[in-house]
Amino acid sequence: xxxxxxxxxxxxxxxxxxxxxxxxxxxxxxxxxxxxxxxxxxxxxxxxxxxxxxxxxxxxxxxxxxxxxxxxxxxxxxxxxxxxxxxxxxxxxxxxxxxxxxxxxxxxxxxxxxxx
Amino acid sequence: xxxxxxxxxxxxxxxxxxxxxxxxxxxxxxxxxxxxxxxxxxxxxxxxxxxxxxxxxxxxxxxxxxxxxxxxxxxxxxxxxxxxxxxxxxxxxxxxxxxxxxxxxxxxxx
Numbered sequence: 001x002x003x004x005x006x007x008x009x010x011x012x013x014x015x016x017x018x019x020x021x022x023x024x025x026x027x028x029x030x031x032x033x034x035x036x037x038x039x040x041x042x043x044x045x046x047x048x049x050x051x052x053x054x055x056x057x058x059x060x061x062x063x064x065x066x067x068x069x070x071x072x073x074x075x076x077x078x079x080x081x082x083x084x085x086x087x088x089x090x091x092x093x094x095x096x097x098x099x100x101x102x103x104x105x106x107x108x109x110x111x112x113x114x115x116x
Numbered sequence: 117x118x119x120x121x122x123x124x125x126x127x128x129x130x131x132x133x134x135x136x137x138x139x140x141x142x143x144x145x146x147x148x149x150x151x152x153x154x155x156x157x158x159x160x161x162x163x164x165x166x167x168x169x170x171x172x173x174x175x176x177x178x179x180x181x182x183x184x185x186x187x188x189x190x191x192x193x194x195x196x197x198x199x200x201x202x203x204x205x206x207x208x209x210x211x212x213x214x215x216x217x218x219x220x221x222x223x224x225x226x
Binding site: 033035037043044045046047050058060061062094098100101102103104106107108109 | 117119149150152154161162164167168173205207209212213214215216217218219220
């Protein structure tokens with residue numbers, strides 16, 4: 001059974017960089033796409049972007065320029081960096097296994113709060 | 117890449133049926149049969165309920181069904197049960213390895 005676990009600071013100061021890592025267990029990170037999806041408090045889901053195990057990435061145009069994703073196949077991990085954060089970036093961030101037609105595995109989510 | 121449009125809320129009594137719509141464009145919902153639906157209970161991760169417009173993963177009750185016409189997809193829940201009360205999100209492939217979610221619909225079981 002594939003499991004995903006997000007990790008990273010829960011509090012980030014405005015204008016700084018939010019960094020999160022997702023560790024995949026119970027299966028290899030190879031072969032699939034992996035996504036980051038976020039959910040502001042009381043709001044809906046927003047697809048942030050995805051990364052293939054080879055390192056190929058694609059990002060939501062609304063966040064392009066601020067988002068960078070990377071993958072470390074040796075550790076079965078992938079990561080998210082979001083720069084110049086504001087209060088609008090406060091959200092629960094989920095990592096997930098992305099297929100063309102569905103998201104089948106999700107992490108439990110981690111709350112990242114942007115505040116001074 | 118605009119969010120897909122869903123009603124903010126729907127409601128129904130136990131045993132009744134409800135339908136949640138999800139409207140997009142020809143570049144996402146209308147262009148691909150890669151529409152999926154997710155159920156989310158408070159404080160939990162979303163759970164896949166429907167994929168490929170109308171397919172159910174193993175373990176999802178057949179009370180849940182999906183369909184699509186043009187740029188609008190729909191999720192129908194028949195025989196409503198108390199545990200169906202949750203938020204529901206549609207998602208569509210939007211080409212070039214990008215995806216878009218709907219704004220979410222809160223289902224209340226009266």
